[in-house]
Amino acid sequence: MPHANPGPRSGFLGVDQGALQDNVTFLEWCEGARRVLHTGALELGIFASEADARFRKVSRGLVIANMSSVYRAHQVSKPIAQAAEALVAASRYIITASNRYQAVYLPELEAAGWRGNTSGPSHGFRAM
Numbered sequence: 001m002p003h004a005n006p007g008p009r010s011g012f013l014g015v016d017q018g019a020l021q022d023n024v025t026f027l028e029w030c031e032g033a034r035r036v037l038h039t040g041a042l043e044l045g046i047f048a049s050e051a052d053a054r055f056r057k058v059s060r061g062l063v064i065a066n067m068s069s070v071y072r073a074h075q076v077s078k079p080i081a082q083a084a085e086a087l088v089a090a091s092r093y094i095i096t097a098s099n100r101y102q103a104v105y106l107p108e109l110e111a112a113g114w115r116g117n118t119s120g121p122s123h124g125f126r127a128m
Helices: 023-057 069-111
Strands: none
Touching: 023 069
């Protein structure tokens, strides 16, 4: 029995919407992914700091199971801060991929007539 096509999916970053269609779309996807990851990293970093500050105030000075409130707060907020750092690293990898794509494919694209963004984004040469 054939499966019914559920229709277009809406991917988190639009991968399923043609990000590999051409060079311009790929570079736009890289920039969009970088922005999403960077925003997520900022959000997680701020939340980790706020959580740490609030949890430190909970039962201030009280030691429970040989753990101070500062230690317990750090135990909770540290993984969130590490997640923020991971998103920063992921963002850097996306930038690296974009730069390497341009370094590896730019000579071929220029030979095909692509001149970069000199004529504006709406007139960009599309190849792939």
